[in-house]
Amino acid sequence: MTDNTVPAAPRADFPRATVLGYPRIGRRRELKRALESYWAGTTTADDLERTSRDLRLTTVRRLVDLGLDPGTGAVPNSFSLYDQVLDVTATLGAVPARFRPGREERPVAPAGTERGTGKHLAEPPSEVSTETYFALARGTAEQPPLELTKWFDTNYHYLVPEIGPDTPIRFADDRIVREFAEAADPSDGGTPVVTRPVIVGPVTYLLLSKPEDGAPEGFSPLRRLDDVVAAYRELLAALAAAGAPWVQLDEPALVSDLIGAPFDATPGSTDGPGRPDTTTVSDAVRRAYAALTAPSPGTDRPQILVAAPFGELRRASGDRLALLAGTDVEAIALDLVRGATPPTEGTAAWNVPGLASKTLVAGVIDGHNIWRADLTSRLDLLESLRRTTGARTVTVGTSTSLLHVPHDVDDEPRLDPALAGWLAFADQKVGEVVTLARGLDAGRPEVQEQLDAATAARTGRAGAAGVVVPEVRERLAGLTDADFTRAPYTDRAAAQRTRLSLPPLPTTTIGSFPQTTEIRTARAAWTRGDLTDADYEARIRQEVASVVALQEELGLDVLVHGEPERNDMVQYFAERLAGFTTTVNGWVQSYGSRCVRPPILWGDVSRPEPITVPWATYAASLTDKPVKGMLTGPVTILAWSFVRDDQPLADTANQVALALRDEVTDLEGAGIGIVQVDEAALRELLPLDAAAQPAYLDWSVRSFRLTTSGAAPATQIHTHLCYSEFGDIVGAIDDLDADVTSVEAARSRMEIVPGLASAGYARGIGPGVWDIHSPRVPSGGEVSDLLKLAVAEIDPRLVWVNPDCGLKTRGYDETRASLANLVAAAREVRGSL
Ligand SMILES: Nc1nc2c(c(=O)[nH]1)N[C@@H](CNc1ccc(C(=O)N[C@@H](CCC(=O)N[C@@H](CCC(=O)N[C@@H](CCC(=O)O)C(=O)O)C(=O)O)C(=O)O)cc1)CN2
Numbered sequence: 001m002t003d004n005t006v007p008a009a010p011r012a013d014f015p016r017a018t019v020l021g022y023p024r025i026g027r028r029r030e031l032k033r034a035l036e037s038y039w040a041g042t043t044t045a046d047d048l049e050r051t052s053r054d055l056r057l058t059t060v061r062r063l064v065d066l067g068l069d070p071g072t073g074a075v076p077n078s079f080s081l082y083d084q085v086l087d088v089t090a091t092l093g094a095v096p097a098r099f100r101p102g103r104e105e106r107p108v109a110p111a112g113t114e115r116g117t118g119k120h121l122a123e124p125p126s127e128v129s130t131e132t133y134f135a136l137a138r139g140t141a142e143q144p145p146l147e148l149t150k151w152f153d154t155n156y157h158y159l160v161p162e163i164g165p166d167t168p169i170r171f172a173d174d175r176i177v178r179e180f181a182e183a184a185d186p187s188d189g190g191t192p193v194v195t196r197p198v199i200v201g202p203v204t205y206l207l208l209s210k211p212e213d214g215a216p217e218g219f220s221p222l223r224r225l226d227d228v229v230a231a232y233r234e235l236l237a238a239l240a241a242a243g244a245p246w247v248q249l250d251e252p253a254l255v256s257d258l259i260g261a262p263f264d265a266t267p268g269s270t271d272g273p274g275r276p277d278t279t280t281v282s283d284a285v286r287r288a289y290a291a292l293t294a295p296s297p298g299t300d301r302p303q304i305l306v307a308a309p310f311g312e313l314r315r316a317s318g319d320r321l322a323l324l325a326g327t328d329v330e331a332i333a334l335d336l337v338r339g340a341t342p343p344t345e346g347t348a349a350w351n352v353p354g355l356a357s358k359t360l361v362a363g364v365i366d367g368h369n370i371w372r373a374d375l376t377s378r379l380d381l382l383e384s385l386r387r388t389t390g391a392r393t394v395t396v397g398t399s400t401s402l403l404h405v406p407h408d409v410d411d412e413p414r415l416d417p418a419l420a421g422w423l424a425f426a427d428q429k430v431g432e433v434v435t436l437a438r439g440l441d442a443g444r445p446e447v448q449e450q451l452d453a454a455t456a457a458r459t460g461r462a463g464a465a466g467v468v469v470p471e472v473r474e475r476l477a478g479l480t481d482a483d484f485t486r487a488p489y490t491d492r493a494a495a496q497r498t499r500l501s502l503p504p505l506p507t508t509t510i511g512s513f514p515q516t517t518e519i520r521t522a523r524a525a526w527t528r529g530d531l532t533d534a535d536y537e538a539r540i541r542q543e544v545a546s547v548v549a550l551q552e553e554l555g556l557d558v559l560v561h562g563e564p565e566r567n568d569m570v571q572y573f574a575e576r577l578a579g580f581t582t583t584v585n586g587w588v589q590s591y592g593s594r595c596v597r598p599p600i601l602w603g604d605v606s607r608p609e610p611i612t613v614p615w616a617t618y619a620a621s622l623t624d625k626p627v628k629g630m631l632t633g634p635v636t637i638l639a640w641s642f643v644r645d646d647q648p649l650a651d652t653a654n655q656v657a658l659a660l661r662d663e664v665t666d667l668e669g670a671g672i673g674i675v676q677v678d679e680a681a682l683r684e685l686l687p688l689d690a691a692a693q694p695a696y697l698d699w700s701v702r703s704f705r706l707t708t709s710g711a712a713p714a715t716q717i718h719t720h721l722c723y724s725e726f727g728d729i730v731g732a733i734d735d736l737d738a739d740v741t742s743v744e745a746a747r748s749r750m751e752i753v754p755g756l757a758s759a760g761y762a763r764g765i766g767p768g769v770w771d772i773h774s775p776r777v778p779s780g781g782e783v784s785d786l787l788k789l790a791v792a793e794i795d796p797r798l799v800w801v802n803p804d805c806g807l808k809t810r811g812y813d814e815t816r817a818s819l820a821n822l823v824a825a826a827r828e829v830r831g832s833l
């Protein structure tokens with residue numbers, strides 16, 4: 001070691017048990033309420049800060065009570081006010097120019113300031129105020145927010161950074177350091193906890209970014225890697241100075257083939273313009289981690305854990321574990337739930353160069369699903385990893401952050417006790433990790449009781465009534481190709497034209513109308529038993545009637561009932577299908593303050609009685625216009641539920657499909673001529689590993705077709721897909737064989753349309769012409785411009801006019817104004833055809 005390398009802090013071993021992150025919304029959604037009241041102006045920024053601080057301290061202390069070590073960085077510090085990717089944007093001060101009108105560039109803090117020496121500042125060097133932070137998240141009167149999109153294959157959404165050649169990037173905000181210090185040295189006099197800050201890693205951050213408006217053609221945000229890494233170095237120095245022994249950098253981009261940059265250079269290819277050394281993911285990782293771990297005189301850094309959740313690192317298409325093992329980071333977290341689990345007995349050594357100096361954090365407890373683990377087989381696996389990996393040591397962790405599961409099974413008053421015993425939410429998972437670590441270190445007898453209890457729960461689950469229902473199995477076994485096939489499209493189109501006689505460029509909506517506080521309050525009262533079934537039903541009927549009247553008044557062509565009876569498009573169906581159960585407090589963050597309660601799909605699925613028919617027929621009775629029935633499709637129901645892990649997803653999907661197929665038949669029988677089957681999550685479940693994609697697309701498309709193929713030719717089947725990144729699945733969209741497909745397209749300015757056209761898609765298409773993700777009302781001109789783009793690319797006879805998605809998160813004022821502009825634009829463009 002030379003003189004100028006100063007590894008000052010003691011190199012504490014990685015803790016034996018940890019979790020990669022923990023829910024941050026709060027057991028009673030305290031953060032949601034604090035945020036929404038702050039946005040509404042009824043509380044102040046100080047109130048918000050106080051509530052969120054209490055939530056953070058309660059969280060880290062609970063994790064200690066659950067058995068994580070308080071002194072070694074075992075407790076993750078994974079809080080965020082809104083989103084962890086936005087937090088990096090704020091840390092870097094990487095505010096796009098469109099949010100800094102006329103603002104002078106502030107000089108970068110020179111080296112040798114307090115920040116350079118790592119002392120954490122009493123006053124934050126905050127160049128990103130709370131106001132700017134939320135402007136980026138939610139938009140302003142002048143600017144739409146950063147784009148919201150899916151976090152890998154989860155139902156969590158992050159805010160896409162906009163990075164150009166001149167976007168400011170520096171260590172601009174030390175909130176992460178302050179939150180470490182707040183737990184380590186709490187001002188309320190409570191127990192101090194030495195946490196492990198959890199931060200999105202620099203490579204993933206840039207790979208998830210998009211070029212800022214005005215960036216030169218072909219600019220890749222990855223070109224700013226050196227600037228980003230320089231800022232992370234300062235952040236790490238500040239964390240070390242504050243006493244952090246470990247930091248966790250999340251690099252899930254490492255496991256994704258959907259990330260827009262190749263993992264390795266294709267042999268023989270030459271590098272494009274720009275820096276040749278950062279054009280691939282593997283080069284970016286090498287470069288970033290070499291710089292982050294390079295010693296620098298007078299400063300220290302915490303030891304680094306790199307986590308790569310959501311998939312397998314050891315791929316045929318490139319060994320990402322070897323890549324990480326070749327860097328100087330101290331620890332690597334593997335997802336051993338999604339990743340292929342190595343056989344537990346008699347396996348050969350891994351032989352990964354560099355691993356001998358690393359700690360492997362074995363993610364053996366599922367952070368993304370809620371089944372109680374088979375602790376015995378997990379312990380077998382851990383022991384085999386100790387023998388075979390050749391790592392310096394193996395410790396126990398979760399496969400992903402626990403952000404994706406609810407807080408606590410014990411907080412579910414209405415769960416059947418037997419079923420509750422099959423489950424592990426975040427708190428139970430912490431317990432599982434702690435148990436496994438004890439078994440691994442102190443020996444099996446120490447934890448035999450817990451292992452046996454876990455085994456008994458799994459055995460009980462396998463044999464429980466409802467898990468296997470012979471009639472459901474028989475129906476599935478009897479399916480033939482005919483059950484997946486409709487009449488040819490040309491025949492269907494002719495029959496539907498006659499039946500529906502719609503104008504060209506028909507106007508419609510995606511299904512939901514605003515979910516007002518009044519409706520939610522009424523539903524809450526009904527759920528509590530304070531409102532009778534009859535009163536609640538009357539209230540919903542009144543809402544349906546007013547939604548139908550509004551659509552008539554606006555002049556829409558195909559009407560909907562507005563979905564006021566649905567708490568959520570998945571939970572509502574789950575509550576009415578056998579094989580599912582739902583929770584009371586099982587909230588999981590979807591984005592910002594918005595949450596969902598994913599249902600639990602535990603048994604064979606069937607439909608005891610019609611679900612949507614009364615609402616659809618009531619709406620139809622109020623109008624002469626066609627009313628579109630509205631169902632959520634099987635893939636989306638699976639994607640947004642916690643799904644049984646004891647049979648292939650394809651079988652589970654087909655069970656749900658058969659239940660929905662009965663609903664389509666009943667809607668048809670009740671005279672409903674158009675049925676929409678939403679597959680909002682079709683793209684979300686697309687595997688990150690390219691090798692697994694064809695099989696997924698095959699079963700997902702088949703389950704949709706099984707849902708819809710019982711429909712007569714004259715019944716028009718619609719589907720709706722969210723999220724604009726459809727490039728990877730245009731073939732599958734075509735294979736769904738829907739008569740009309742509506743897709744999100746407004747924000748990407750109809751980007752999808754030429755792709756569909758060139759893929760030969762020749763059925764109805766409704767590219768969204770109103771971005772419903774913010775309260776902004778699009779002008780008639782904007783809408784007709786988008787519409788003209790669409791009719792220029794595809795046969796105008798195929799084009800439908802609709803918003804990007806449902807209107808449940810919008811208010812009535814915006815909805816009325818925007819739909820009026822949409823109808824006017826459709827009429828204008830119709831006139832020009
Ligand atoms: N599952 C799912 N995933 C999805 C979507 C979706 O619609 N569903 N859409 C995309 C975007 N994600 C979204 C996720 C959530 C929400 C959303 O609006 N969530 C609501 C809750 C929806 C809900 O379950 N509502 C229930 C319970 C509402 C509630 O909080 N009630 C109050 C009481 C009522 C009151 O007095 O206000 C309470 O429990 O405290 C109901 O309406 O019945 C929220 O967080 O505010 C929107 C979009 C992608 N993923």
Ligand SMILES: [Zn+2]
Pocket residue numbers: 510680720721722804805806
């Ligand atoms: Zn949608």
